Amino acid sequence: MADELGSASADLALVFVSSHFASDLPRLLPLLHKRLQSTHWLGAVGGGVIGTDRSGKATEVERNAALSVTLLNLPGAVLQPFAVATDSLPDLDGSSEEWHRWFELDPNTTRAMLLLVDPGSSGITDLISGRDYAYPAAACIGGIAAPHNAPHGSLLCGDQVVSGAVGLGIGGDWTLDPVVAQGCRPIGPVFAIEQSHRNVLLQLSEGSRRDSPVACLQRVLAELTEDEREMAKDSLFLGVERRDLLIGGNQPSEPGSAFLVRNLIGVDPRNGAVAVAERVRPGQNVQFQLREANASRQEASQLLCAARERAERPPLLGLLFACLGRGSGLFGTADGDVSIARSVMADLPISGAFCNGEIGPLGGSTHLHGYTACWGLLRQAPLSS
Template structure:
C-alpha cells in the first residue's frame, strides 16, 4: 500500500492541477487505485473545469473530492500545510493492492427511508456488509438528508468506520461542490467504500473539556431539555437545566466564566451504562437557546429522558490538549507483523485552524509529530466521524482517518 499527498498554491487552476498531478505520480511510483482532491473555494468560478483538467493528466479508477474554505496537503513531501482562504489544490493518490474501491454518488431522492431494510441500503451502495467496508464521505451542506444518510449507513453497516465532512466555502460565501468520477455535483453526496486489505482507524477530536458534574435528563421535548437531576452520590432532586447551569457558573473561576459566555457546549453521553466518563464518551452539541421563563435550554440535537449530559467549555488550549491526548492514545508501538506504510485524511472545522490557534498548521503539525505520514484534507462545514457506536455530524472538530494495511 502506498499513499502520497501533494499541494499547490498556484493561482492558475491549470498550473495547480499540473503541479499536483506531476508530483503525485512521481511520488507514488505505482498505479493509482484511488484519488481524493480538495479544491479551495477561491477557485469557485472554476469548479466545472476541475474534473476535465484532471482527466487530461490523470488516470485513476475512483476519484472523489469537494470544495473547502481551506485545504490540507503536503507542500514539499515532508511538510503538511493548511491553506486557508487562498487558492490551493490538494491531491491524494493511493495504490491499494488487495482493496476493492467502490465510489458512489447519492441524491436525496434515491435514499431509502429509515423504515427500509438494511438490504435496500446495501443495494444502493453496492457493497456487502460481510466485506466490512470502510467509508469516506464528502457531502454538500445543502444535501437535505445528511443525518438520514449517516443513520442508514450505520444501520446497514454497523461498526464500519465512516469519516468525512461537508463541503465548505470561504468567508465570501462562494458556492460549494462535490465531485465523483469526472462529474461535478451540487447539493448531493459522494463517497467511497474501501474493502479488503485495508483498515481505517479514526480519531475524533471535539476539542472540549467537561465542567461540573453530569446530569440525567428527566424531561425533554425534541431538542429542548426541560428538567434534569444531578448524578452524584448526594443526589439533589430535580431542577431545571438553567438552574443547573447557573449553579455551575457560580462555581467557575473568572476565566472559565468568561469563556462560558461564548464557548459553552453540552456533551451528551453515548454509552448509557458506562460509569467512569472520559472525553471520548460525549457527543458535543451546541447550546442554541435558553428559555428563562421555563428554565429550559435547547441544544443542537434531539434528547430523551434518561440520557446523561454534562456542560463543556472549548478554547485553543483545550482543543490542543484534547487532540494531543487522542493522538498519544492512538500512537501505540506497532505490534509484530504490523505494516507501517499508510496515509491519513484530515477533516477539520472552519472554526479551528488559524482563527482558533492564532498560528497556521496547528492540527496538521501536531498530527504529523505522532504520525509522520502523508496527510490530505480540507476545512469543513461539518465533520463526520464516530462517537461510541454511531456516526455523527460534528462541529468545531478535527476528524482523522488513518489508513493502513491489516496486521498479519
C-alpha cells in the same frame, strides 16, 4: 507533480479544492484528469484545504486559494466509489439490503467508508443513520463540503462535479482507523435530566437537588475563573451522554467519549429551559463543556497516540476533516491540527479539508459533528487467510 509521475497511474486520487476555485471545478477536473492518471477520483470543495507539499510539510490553508491533490497506490485494496442523490433515501424501516443496493456497496467487502456530502443536501442525518444500519462494522469518516455560489455541486466523483453525496467503500487489505476529537473539556458536575421535551431541557438534578437548566448553569459559571467565564460567552457547549457509548457500565476508553458535544441553541427566561442541538430524554446525563485550545490539543494528542498504539502497522495517510471553527481561530496559530498529528506521527502525510460539519464515529454510532477534527488513518491491514 505530473512530470514526476510520468505515465504512472495511481489507484486513488483525493482532490480538495478551496471555495475560491468553486466556479472553476468543471474546467479544473478535466485538466487534472489530463495531467494525472488514477483509477478512481474523489473530492470536495472545502472552506480551506489540507495537504502535504513536495517537501513533506503538512499544511492547513484556511483563507487563501488552494488545491490539494493526493495520489495513492493501495496494493490489495478493494475500492468502491459511489455517488447518490440524498433526496431519495431508502426507508429507515426497510431492509439493510435496500441500502446496500442504493449505495451499490457490498457489505462483505466494505471495511471502512469515506463519506462526503453536499451542503445543500437534505436528509443528512437519515443518510448517516441508514449507512450505520447497512454497514455497522465499517467505520465512516467524512464531512459536509463548503457552500459556494456556482451553479453546480460541491463534490467530485470520477470525472463529474455532483451534489448529493459521494464516497468510497474501502476493503481488501486496507482500512481506516477513525479518530474524533471534540475539543472540549467538561466544567461543573454531571447533571441528570429529570424533564425534557424533544431537544429542550426543562429540569435537571444533581443528587437530590432539582433545578432549572439555567439555574444549574449559573451555579457552574459561578465556580469558574474570570477568564473561563469570558471564554464561556462564545465557547460553551453541552455534552449529552449516549448510552450506546458505554459498554457494560465501564468507563469509555476514549477521553470524553461518553458525551456527545452539542451546541446550546436557546434559553427560555420564563422557565429557565435550555434548548440543545440534540434530542434528549429523561434519564440521560449531561455536562456543560468549554471549548478551548489547550483541551483540544490534549484530547487530540491522546486520541491519536491511542490510535497509533492500537495499530499493527503505521498509517500511510491521515485524512482530516476539520471544522471551519478550528484552525487558527481556535489554536491562535496556523497548522494547529496537523501539528498535533505530526507530534505523534512525525512523517504522516495528511490530506483533507475544512468542513461545514464533520462525520465520524463516537462509540458505536456515526454522528454529524461540529467544531471537531475527524481523522481517518488509512493503513494496510491484510485480511487473515
